Amino acid sequence: MAQVVYGVWDGVVHDYRQGKAAEGATPPDLKDFEVFDDNNPIRAFVADRGFFVFDEKVNLLDTFWQYLSKAADESCGKCTPCRMGTVLVRDALGAMRRGLDGDLDLDGIAAMSEQMRATSLCGLGQSCGTALVKAIEAFRDEFEAELARKQPARAQHAMSYMTAPCIEACPSKVNVPRYIDYIRDGKPEHSLGVILQKYPMAATCSRVCVRFCEAACRRKMVDEAVGIKILKRYVAEYQTGPHPLVFSKDMIAHVLPEDQRVAVIGAGPAGVSCAYHLLMRGYHVDIFEAQGEAGGMAAIGIPSYRLPKDVLLNEMNAITNLGGRFFFNQRLGTDFSVDDLMKRGYKSVFLALGCQEGTKMGCDNEDTSLVGYESGIGFLLKVHDHVAGIKPHPIDGEVVVVGGGNVAMDCVRSAVRMGAKKVHLVYRRTEADMPADREEVVAAHDEGIEFHVLTNPVSIVSEDGKVVGVKLTKMEQTEVDAKGRRNVRPIPGSEYVMPCSVVIAAIGQQVDTGSVKPEDGVEMSKWNWVVADKESLATSRPGVFAGGDCYLGPSTLIAAMANGLKAARNIDDYLRLGSTRFFPRSRIRQILEKNKLFSNDCIEVPVKNEYRVHHPELSPEVRKTMFGEVEQIISSEDAYKESMRCMRCYRIYSVITEHSIPEGAA
Amino acid sequence: MCNVETLIPVGTEATVGFKINGKAVTAYPNETILAAARRHDFYIPTLCELADIDHTPGTCRVCLVEIQMPGQASTHMVTACNTPVKDGLAVETRTKKVRDMQKLQVELLMADHLQDCATCIRHGACELQDVAQFVGLKENRFFTPARVATREVDRSSPAMVRDMTKCIRCQRCVTVCRNYQEVDALVVTGTGLDTAIGLRHGKNQKDSTCVTCGQCVLVCPTGALAEKDETDRVLDYIYDPEITTVLQFAPAIRVGFGEEFGMAPGTNVEGQIIAASRKLGVDIVLDTNFGADVVIMEEGTELLHRLGERKRPTITSCCPAWINFAEVHYPELLPLLSSTRSPQAVVGAIAKSYLPVKMGLDPKKIRVISIMPCTAKKDEIVRPQLGEDDMPNVDVVLTTREFARLLKREGLDLRTIEPSTFDNPYMSEYSGAGVIFGTTGGVMEAALRTVYKVVNGKELDKIELTQLRGFEGVRSATVDLGGNIGEVKIAMAHGLGETRALMEAIKAGEADFDFIEIMACPGGCVDGGGTLRSKKQYLPYALKRRETMFGIDRAAKVRQSHNNEQVKALYRDFLGSPNSEKAHHLLHTFYTDRKAELELTVKEIWGEIKMSTMVY
Ligand SMILES: Cc1cc2nc3c(=O)[nH]c(=O)nc-3n(C[C@H](O)[C@H](O)[C@H](O)COP(=O)(O)OP(=O)(O)OC[C@H]3O[C@@H](n4cnc5c(N)ncnc54)[C@H](O)[C@@H]3O)c2cc1C
Ligand code: SF4
Ligand code: SF4
Ligand code: SF4
Numbered sequence A: 001m002a003q004v005v006y007g008v009w010d011g012v013v014h015d016y017r018q019g020k021a022a023e024g025a026t027p028p029d030l031k032d033f034e035v036f037d038d039n040n041p042i043r044a045f046v047a048d049r050g051f052f053v054f055d056e057k058v059n060l061l062d063t064f065w066q067y068l069s070k071a072a073d074e075s076c077g078k079c080t081p082c083r084m085g086t087v088l089v090r091d092a093l094g095a096m097r098r099g100l101d102g103d104l105d106l107d108g109i110a111a112m113s114e115q116m117r118a119t120s121l122c123g124l125g126q127s128c129g130t131a132l133v134k135a136i137e138a139f140r141d142e143f144e145a146e147l148a149r150k151q152p153a154r155a156q157h158a159m160s161y162m163t164a165p166c167i168e169a170c171p172s173k174v175n176v177p178r179y180i181d182y183i184r185d186g187k188p189e190h191s192l193g194v195i196l197q198k199y200p201m202a203a204t205c206s207r208v209c210v211r212f213c214e215a216a217c218r219r220k221m222v223d224e225a226v227g228i229k230i231l232k233r234y235v236a237e238y239q240t241g242p243h244p245l246v247f248s249k250d251m252i253a254h255v256l257p258e259d260q261r262v263a264v265i266g267a268g269p270a271g272v273s274c275a276y277h278l279l280m281r282g283y284h285v286d287i288f289e290a291q292g293e294a295g296g297m298a299a300i301g302i303p304s305y306r307l308p309k310d311v312l313l314n315e316m317n318a319i320t321n322l323g324g325r326f327f328f329n330q331r332l333g334t335d336f337s338v339d340d341l342m343k344r345g346y347k348s349v350f351l352a353l354g355c356q357e358g359t360k361m362g363c364d365n366e367d368t369s370l371v372g373y374e375s376g377i378g379f380l381l382k383v384h385d386h387v388a389g390i391k392p393h394p395i396d397g398e399v400v401v402v403g404g405g406n407v408a409m410d411c412v413r414s415a416v417r418m419g420a421k422k423v424h425l426v427y428r429r430t431e432a433d434m435p436a437d438r439e440e441v442v443a444a445h446d447e448g449i450e451f452h453v454l455t456n457p458v459s460i461v462s463e464d465g466k467v468v469g470v471k472l473t474k475m476e477q478t479e480v481d482a483k484g485r486r487n488v489r490p491i492p493g494s495e496y497v498m499p500c501s502v503v504i505a506a507i508g509q510q511v512d513t514g515s516v517k518p519e520d521g522v523e524m525s526k527w528n529w530v531v532a533d534k535e536s537l538a539t540s541r542p543g544v545f546a547g548g549d550c551y552l553g554p555s556t557l558i559a560a561m562a563n564g565l566k567a568a569r570n571i572d573d574y575l576r577l578g579s580t581r582f583f584p585r586s587r588i589r590q591i592l593e594k595n596k597l598f599s600n601d602c603i604e605v606p607v608k609n610e611y612r613v614h615h616p617e618l619s620p621e622v623r624k625t626m627f628g629e630v631e632q633i634i635s636s637e638d639a640y641k642e643s644m645r646c647m648r649c650y651r652i653y654s655v656i657t658e659h660s661i662p663e664g665a666a
Numbered sequence B: 001m002c003n004v005e006t007l008i009p010v011g012t013e014a015t016v017g018f019k020i021n022g023k024a025v026t027a028y029p030n031e032t033i034l035a036a037a038r039r040h041d042f043y044i045p046t047l048c049e050l051a052d053i054d055h056t057p058g059t060c061r062v063c064l065v066e067i068q069m070p071g072q073a074s075t076h077m078v079t080a081c082n083t084p085v086k087d088g089l090a091v092e093t094r095t096k097k098v099r100d101m102q103k104l105q106v107e108l109l110m111a112d113h114l115q116d117c118a119t120c121i122r123h124g125a126c127e128l129q130d131v132a133q134f135v136g137l138k139e140n141r142f143f144t145p146a147r148v149a150t151r152e153v154d155r156s157s158p159a160m161v162r163d164m165t166k167c168i169r170c171q172r173c174v175t176v177c178r179n180y181q182e183v184d185a186l187v188v189t190g191t192g193l194d195t196a197i198g199l200r201h202g203k204n205q206k207d208s209t210c211v212t213c214g215q216c217v218l219v220c221p222t223g224a225l226a227e228k229d230e231t232d233r234v235l236d237y238i239y240d241p242e243i244t245t246v247l248q249f250a251p252a253i254r255v256g257f258g259e260e261f262g263m264a265p266g267t268n269v270e271g272q273i274i275a276a277s278r279k280l281g282v283d284i285v286l287d288t289n290f291g292a293d294v295v296i297m298e299e300g301t302e303l304l305h306r307l308g309e310r311k312r313p314t315i316t317s318c319c320p321a322w323i324n325f326a327e328v329h330y331p332e333l334l335p336l337l338s339s340t341r342s343p344q345a346v347v348g349a350i351a352k353s354y355l356p357v358k359m360g361l362d363p364k365k366i367r368v369i370s371i372m373p374c375t376a377k378k379d380e381i382v383r384p385q386l387g388e389d390d391m392p393n394v395d396v397v398l399t400t401r402e403f404a405r406l407l408k409r410e411g412l413d414l415r416t417i418e419p420s421t422f423d424n425p426y427m428s429e430y431s432g433a434g435v436i437f438g439t440t441g442g443v444m445e446a447a448l449r450t451v452y453k454v455v456n457g458k459e460l461d462k463i464e465l466t467q468l469r470g471f472e473g474v475r476s477a478t479v480d481l482g483g484n485i486g487e488v489k490i491a492m493a494h495g496l497g498e499t500r501a502l503m504e505a506i507k508a509g510e511a512d513f514d515f516i517e518i519m520a521c522p523g524g525c526v527d528g529g530g531t532l533r534s535k536k537q538y539l540p541y542a543l544k545r546r547e548t549m550f551g552i553d554r555a556a557k558v559r560q561s562h563n564n565e566q567v568k569a570l571y572r573d574f575l576g577s578p579n580s581e582k583a584h585h586l587l588h589t590f591y592t593d594r595k596a597e598l599e600l601t602v603k604e605i606w607g608e609i610k611m612s613t614m615v616y
């Protein structure tokens, strides 16, 4: 276990050097803190809440210079103390570490750091001076001893990382406060540019993302989370609106030789995002897609009242403009195999097959050939064809949807729009347990869906090959499971039949059967998902990577796109270096996560309440009848207002290591 | 839009009890400490905040106070301008810690501020200087010239200078331009020490979407934004014996100038301005009001033509910032604009054509100097379509502020000058209608007085159209012009935010009007972007100046443009009739589509993005 030699954390002084043991402090139990990467011990760590030194020979002046250098680089420059203070403190420490006199002495540095801490506008300025103030207070003799030497300090290896709660919560690690800031600055195009660094489907994401970031937003401690998604929706107009940003081949810094070809299978968010990042890295990318259009579940699953189809089409232009090629109606398992691709000269393959086949409910008489029986996915596909004018799919009578996730919500809300007389939602647990987005649930209520919770199907009732009803049973709650949810069990004798003409099983999904065959040499899980390594996304077959729903199970657009970037990075490494690399940023995140080092500070002073701006939405009565986009873009006035609510909860973390840290991206 | 009254406090009743410096006071729920402190007469220094435009960005961090939350032993430093009050809060505004931190804050502000005060356009009236004095700043340990050396000074615009070596990043300019004028031309650029204010899409001021209304200059606390100073050029003309200088001053100048010399806001100093101009050595002093009367003759006639042809609406064209706005932001509506030149251009054109005939002058040796409450008028005079044969209508425009500077440079004090009167027999008489041009609704009222006469052959009975004299951002009315015209629907908008709303309505086909008056500055020219600046206030004297104007109109012997004897003589002896060919040549103009649609590439954007967790 890593031994703290001295330090300060949350105001508590730790000093375990001979004869100096600080009173009342117990050595912190730091997990996985010994080395940063292979054989590279961590010598010191600095954060917003304090710092730890693990090696007595660490030079504090240099350590804090490294930390403040990052702060000065990242200072947004809006407020006085941080804009100027970070620079002055950095420069003073910089001179001192070289054995020279700085413009500020130790007291001056302490006073300036205190000024930044106490009076800065945002989280960065407020937090970047704290550790230094405490260090000078508690370990002044260390600093003085270093100063007395009047010699340049030996260079130390370091790496610094800046993040915020919303960034950490986002699977793609989008720099949320940065893009919000660009809106405040009046530069929505730059805001979009920040997002496009991470994935190409910003306009889609801005409409359907499940918003992990907002769930983590610190603004909730004041009033409500910042409307991160509606702001993204606002800037996404610069991707699909009248004057979109232009992607062009000259963005690719180094185009690789013709033989550097990669095949991506599946044109869903994971595949498209991977292709985008590979193209930017100079590869020649072909995307093979079983369907006749790109977008994956985003195109065919997510209903058009949440995501208009032309938005997706627009986004795909990024791929073609960068030189990527789509091959439609090409299905792995039917039209070609992994071996075929390798033979055609692709150096690597990315499987982004999604999870597009519905899982059965497992109740009696669940005959998928019954007229009126649908899987959630299957139903939404029909809805898609109906809306796209490909094939009408009128519904009459009542509809029962089974499930409590977003797919189930999409099914009930679509069924209303398709003209169902009445729509019932059946879910075996309570409404609070539903994994669906809260807003989706509320919208479903608004639109008159009848909820039957703590209810489960027992069998399907049919006549002449047609569904005429479902037999349901009431459920009751039992003990709490590992996830903190109460388990449920049927109440004997509570069964009843609910008549209906359509029953939709929206409870889970798997990879299309027959896509990946044993001879492809890619291991599949018991749920029929692709097995891959968590860090590298490499499958059991060398050169073949996987990501998105086919690896994660039914997940989210943003998680799929994050996988796309991760895979591109690893495929790039694999093709250039023969193996995948170490990524310092991921590593530092891991350390922070394992030790719960993210600040848990509350907001101690009053902050003016400014409630969030809401999407202009149409009234439920109108909404029910239409498939046009329900949520509208907000005005620039509202966007400015909303952007002002972000408190920029940035924090910086630095490690000092024994050896240099190997370079990897992201 | 234009907050002339004090801001209404948040909430309805002052129910929150707390303490400032030990004294128990009350505040409205969600009111800021600063607002409450001001109501209770506790001074807290501020820089970025500007209550009149509801602006509390919290960037300067000067308004520090020390607070103690109920039940807590520790204290916190917070910024008073954006921290709300809480029941039981104890606020201290003058502890040593507060004073020390405020002082350090201002010292940090000065560390990258080019304090060349002696050469600064804002010297003596600068909010930053005031605050430095308040906090007792005595040393300036951190200033390094290298930090400001690379900062942008944009002199591209004929109207304004944007000097980022003096910017304190308060963002007041951004707020006025974005939320009030809704031009949204300004953006925040750079990060860290490079943070500054720039124009959208990285353009310079001249090529940007800025319309040079100058409202940002009115709110800037320092010398960072200012008019382009042309006092030297005026002195060059005045002291050149070869040249005949003709000076005209706008209707609004006389009611918005006395303050600078310690007179009560709104005082009419017309006589003093005339006398001071003569003392300066100006050869001929004219009144832009005369031009306004001529504009009414031309525009009124044009309006009647257009009404006859069922072309509607017709929009006034006397405000150059509005012309810029129309050309850059609404070019599709340009056909609706009257073609009549602005009063200052009209005076210039006549002074270089008619006046030389009457007075035996060489037009080439005449230099027309305009004193205007407006920055956009500086921009206007370089329009190539406003001049004849390489001879611009107007040679130089001084804003009210520069005119004050000019008088001071020449050692003139308005208070000790004996007022005088106009003496030019050709172009200095004016009607009451010409005067009220300077305030919102005035052009409309002036025009209707004359149009009514033309249509009906008799004067309006009730000459003051008080129904037009409201102060809301957009006002509309229906006026019966009688005769073959009948009822006309009119509207007036002041401030470009309101103007934008009106233009959108026109585009959507939702606005049903015959005649529309637009003034780009909230309140009209009396509060133009070239008027005197007030510290920590935005347009504080709007209503006083307006009242004085209406008073001048009331006292005027002649109250309709068409009854101005010198105007009559102008048409009789020189132009013929309104909209005659000669009048058209000299007094009308045209407009061009200057809309800038920008296609940006991701590559360009990525090249500019800083401080993101970059992938590329
Ligand atoms: C109804 C519904 C609603 C949803 N709503 C949301 C939401 O609101 N927010 C959110 O974040 N997420 C939502 N999701 C989840 C989200 O759409 C997925 O997580 C995401 O699309 C997964 O991306 P992917 O690229 O991994 O797979 P997919 O999007 O499923 O794409 C896989 C692609 O591979 C193709 N493919 C499959 N097999 C083969 C083969 N053998 N050969 C060639 N091509 C093949 C498919 O045709 C498809 O185009 C929803 C999903 C559904 C079904
Ligand atoms: S990063 Fe935060 S603390 Fe630093 S200058 Fe910007 S607003 Fe101020
Ligand atoms: S307030 Fe802003 S920076 Fe803080 S968590 Fe929310 S979005 Fe992120
Ligand atoms: S802006 Fe103010 S402080 Fe700065 S140089 Fe000008 S007068 Fe001096």
Ligand code: SF4
Pocket (backbone or CB within 6 Å): B176, B177, B181, B183, B184, B185, B186, B209, B210, B211, B212, B213, B214, B215, B216, B217
């Ligand atoms: S002059 Fe007017 S339009 Fe131009 S930046 Fe200033 S406020 Fe905006």
Ligand code: SF4
Pocket (backbone or CB within 6 Å): B166, B167, B168, B169, B170, B171, B172, B173, B174, B197, B216, B219, B220, B221, B222, B224, B225
């Ligand atoms: S230019 Fe003036 S108003 Fe604008 S941010 Fe700078 S100091 Fe403030």
Ligand code: FES
Pocket (backbone or CB within 6 Å): B045, B046, B047, B048, B049, B057, B058, B059, B060, B061, B062, B063, B079, B080, B081, B082
């Ligand atoms: S006046 Fe409060 S932060 Fe500037």
